Amino acid sequence: MVLIGENINIMSRTIGAAVAARDPAPIQEMAKAEADAGMDYLDINIGPARKAGDELMAWVVNAVQQVTDKPLSLDTTSPVAMEAGLKACKARPLVNSVSLQPERLRQGLPLVKKYHASMIGLLWGTEGMPRDANERCLLAVDLIYQVNQFGISSEDIWIDPIATPVSGEINQVKACLEFMSMLKDIAPDCKSTVGLSNVSNGTPAHLRPYLNRTYLIMLMRYGLHSAIVNALDPELIRIARGKMPEIVSLVHRVMDGDMPDLSSLSQKEIEYVKTVRVLTGETLYSHSWLEI
Amino acid sequence: MNLEIPKTAYNGRIKEIRLGKGDKAVTVGGETCYPFYLFEGKMPNLPRIAMEVWDTSPEDWPEAALEPFQGVTGDPVAWARKCVTDFGAEMICLQLVSTDPNGLDRGADEAAAVVKNVAEAITVPLIVWGTANHDKDTEVLRKVAEVNEGRNLILGPVEEGDYKKIGAAAIGYQHTVIASTPIDINLAKQLNILLGNLGVRDELLIIDPTVSSIGYGIEYCYSVMERVRTAALTQQDNKLQYPLICNVAKEVWKTKEAKPPADGALTLGDTRKRGILLEAMSAMVLLLGGGDVLIMRHPEAIRLVQEMITELAAPKNN
Numbered sequence: 278m279v280l281i282g283e284n285i286n287i288m289s290r291t292i293g294a295a296v297a298a299r300d301p302a303p304i305q306e307m308a309k310a311e312a313d314a315g316m317d318y319l320d321i322n323i324g325p326a327r328k329a330g331d332e333l334m335a336w337v338v339n340a341v342q343q344v345t346d347k348p349l350s351l352d353t354t355s356p357v358a359m360e361a362g363l364k365a366c367k368a369r370p371l372v373n374s375v376s377l378q379p380e381r382l383r384q385g386l387p388l389v390k391k392y393h394a395s396m397i398g399l400l401w402g403t404e405g406m407p408r409d410a411n412e413r414c415l416l417a418v419d420l421i422y423q424v425n426q427f428g429i430s431s432e433d434i435w436i437d438p439i440a441t442p443v444s445g446e447i448n449q450v451k452a453c454l455e456f457m458s459m460l461k462d463i464a465p466d467c468k469s470t471v472g473l474s475n476v477s478n479g480t481p482a483h484l485r486p487y488l489n490r491t492y493l494i495m496l497m498r499y500g501l502h503s504a505i506v507n508a509l510d511p512e513l514i515r516i517a518r519g520k521m522p523e524i525v526s527l528v529h530r531v532m533d534g535d536m537p538d539l540s541s542l543s544q545k546e547i548e549y550v551k552t553v554r555v556l557t558g559e560t561l562y563s564h565s566w567l568e569i
Numbered sequence: 570m571n572l573e574i575p576k577t578a579y580n581g582r583i584k585e586i587r588l589g590k591g592d593k594a595v596t597v598g599g600e601t602c603y604p605f606y607l608f609e610g611k612m613p614n615l616p617r618i619a620m621e622v623w624d625t626s627p628e629d630w631p632e633a634a635l636e637p638f639q640g641v642t643g644d645p646v647a648w649a650r651k652c653v654t655d656f657g658a659e660m661i662c663l664q665l666v667s668t669d670p671n672g673l674d675r676g677a678d679e680a681a682a683v684v685k686n687v688a689e690a691i692t693v694p695l696i697v698w699g700t701a702n703h704d705k706d707t708e709v710l711r712k713v714a715e716v717n718e719g720r721n722l723i724l725g726p727v728e729e730g731d732y733k734k735i736g737a738a739a740i741g742y743q744h745t746v747i748a749s750t751p752i753d754i755n756l757a758k759q760l761n762i763l764l765g766n767l768g769v770r771d772e773l774l775i776i777d778p779t780v781s782s783i784g785y786g787i788e789y790c791y792s793v794m795e796r797v798r799t800a801a802l803t804q805q806d807n808k809l810q811y812p813l814i815c816n817v818a819k820e821v822w823k824t825k826e827a828k829p830p831a832d833g834a835l836t837l838g839d840t841r842k843r844g845i846l847l848e849a850m851s852a853m854v855l856l857l858g859g860g861d862v863l864i865m866r867h868p869e870a871i872r873l874v875q876e877m878i879t880e881l882a883a884p885k886n887n
Contacts, residue, residue, distance in 0.1 A: 559804065561755065
């Protein structure tokens, strides 16, 4: 499993302030922490970057590359910033992301090709968010076709089916999973990724890791190739590295409808069981889902 | 060939709660099926309507809404009595409009005394509704609870921001709590859990999902109510197996569609009829979403809705 660290994000208070002050130290510290935690890629999210995005992205990329040689995933909607970042990358980068919106295709694909990058293919259509697994399939087929037509091969497309918050529409959380189970059949050569932490958006901060970890296990069951994750969650990384097989098999059992006797389980196991049931929609989510 | 009609697989039941005290106490809830799906389950207690009384003379009510209450709108006790004796109200909802800090800002003691006077003047259950200002409602509803100890008033709105203090007062002085959340099923469940943890017993809790009028997002309210019922009845979600209360009248009658057109034009038709129908139809939508208690205003709108309830609940001869 390929892990992409999400922690260099302009929305973070420390990173945002460091970027504004052009102070590389906090950014480099985070980059080192992510690399030490075992991330394979580091995502650099500078947001829409409307003003002087090109200079900004190049500056962050260079700052990060001074402390690590991990490949980077560049996350911005500004094509100018994207190109400046790609130009500065030493290792083969990942463009995060290209969607089916005509403008994103028109601006993104030439950059992917010119800089020989890989790309995240975000399943966001001209009408916005797909409503279910089938619409995700339609969007995936359409996107892969258009990207291939442009001369970019399927191995370089990392399909992102879009994870959504469990505290929102639960059917979307299920649809993302269902789509993952279908992707191998409709596009065997493509890779996949997901912005994992989205699933716990809106959940109290100290409880988010439970949802992230469990959803990762569930998605991995269907062959998820990579995930954009919180690099500072060691248990999540142990899961991704295959070091928690008992928990993984427990999660699989509950996904299959098995309801183990909670009294025979450890506290940690109980938490995983309850979280699977929330993520499959068996139990309606509330902030107290672990307590009831 | 026999046609097999598909049936919903229910495995849950809405809790029955008893509102008020004595002979005129009202029991709601107990459903084992979706609203009026009497071919699939039971509704042992049909939905009830509470008539609205304000604690101060309403200033922005259209003529159509004021007309039935002429002469009593300045006197909550007389108003409540009229609702019961003239219009057969099975419950009263006293809206503590005058306590609004952005309005008359009446104090807790005064409000509690008004509630007590109304409560003593009627025997039907009394709902007491604050202004959704956390600080003020905490002050007012705590006092109301204390002064009316043991009457089993139905107190609300109790929200995440004030549930601890109001909830504790309701427990201490034996009243029912209206758990109110802003059109969000996950938050509704969470507040019920919090109130349960606080010690509010199951039979003293009713859910306010927050509702609106037709034309003002009622489909979102309907959808949340429908999902609450689905989770409660088909997913054994015992934190959502409570009756639902809908404070709909004040939402309907404040809309511009329920009022005379500002420019005097008659393009929207008869103003009086329009307001009444808007209230009745909004209430009907909420009934179909699972409403157990509706707070309504106009006697004619109430009559229309009661007719519908009777008709929908009538045994079928087929």
